[in-house]
Amino acid sequence: MSLLKTQFVNDKDTDLKEKKYGDDHEKIYNCIRRPNARLSVENHDIGNDIRDFHLKDTIMPEKLFKVIIIGDPTVGKTAFVKRYVQKSYSREYKGTVGVDFALKIIKVSETETIKLQLWDIAGQERFTWMTRVYYKDAHGCVIMFDLSNKNSFLNTLKWKKDVDAKCTQLDGGPIPCMLLGNKCDLPQRQIDQLDIEAFYKENNFIGWTETSAKDGLMVNDSMQFLINSMLGQYNDEIDQPELVKLSGPNAENKKSCSFC
Template structure:
């Protein structure tokens, strides 16, 4: 389960991720496939498990021999979202070392979603998630100027001797407008696919909202009061 904000209640609740299938037959005709492209950045301190997370999600594999990312690594994941939609995810695994942070503005460019990860057995990596969130918010926004959706992932939940408890994570999530959070284990594959599907669902809904606003604006024949931009779907 993923902790997320519930707009209709103004509170918080747990949402189970459910697979959605398009049951429309289009009178027996094969529907035309549409393709959407999203760029997602994965950031956080060194050794929190970013590369392992990407490998587990894309290749369903885990490597015990760790090699630190130099600059940025790239991966592509193709999802069949429905009978008529395919999604291509560009995953940018960005190095967490201090010497690469000056390049983050270049790496963040055109991102539509973000994963900020920390290690449950490393308290400093948790405290530094706020630094990463502020960095993203200051350098990357959606077309309407709102922050890109950021998931907070607490990795290595399979290990004992954790240094961060759930109440602290919950407070950080609420206070700093993360889209959602969950514990993960790249090693065991726990909540890896679910957390990414959750983020994709958020990005899809935001994109549909922006497209709808754009279509409505193009149909106006008389001046109207400007609409308020859509906030972050959370």
């Protein structure tokens, strides 16, 4: 499965007007890893690849996907969302209180549009009691850590277990979840890539990559990989009334597809 580069973004200040743009980042620090897959990045029309999922040939309604962005405080979740949706970055830090929302529009073809509803969830412990509400009906997840902060990486296991326990698909399996190591532009790395590689495989993430919200490196590509996984799930569940359900505290934990 190849990584794609999103060509349409939402302009929040012009009533969600779509505008086409090109990704000029030629230097890719680290491609998303997954079993039995070639490491490559291709630049082509998203429509050609989306059709590879063999969705129904009829004109389809607009698809709405909810993605939750979680992780420890200060790992760069809000900056990542801002870079992805608005193509901008601010050095000013302002902690998220509860949850922030963003919307991104992706035009797949003349008849197909994807709406990404991004939930930027606060990482402070005092907000964790609300996560069951925030996770409800999520189709995908990003768990982020700071490459210069080892504790933020160790805590990703806590976040993954929390998501798997509270939000599952109809078959009881976990929703597609990406592991992102942010701030790869900083020199003071504290986590070895081999440790991250082993961790993502052991804990049922669909893939991982290093990102830089500051420079925009792998921001679009990592999210497109997650979108592809959610579309795959959508295709599998297209005849079901809903994609995910909110599970109980003792729900059975099952493995999901590998998306190889």
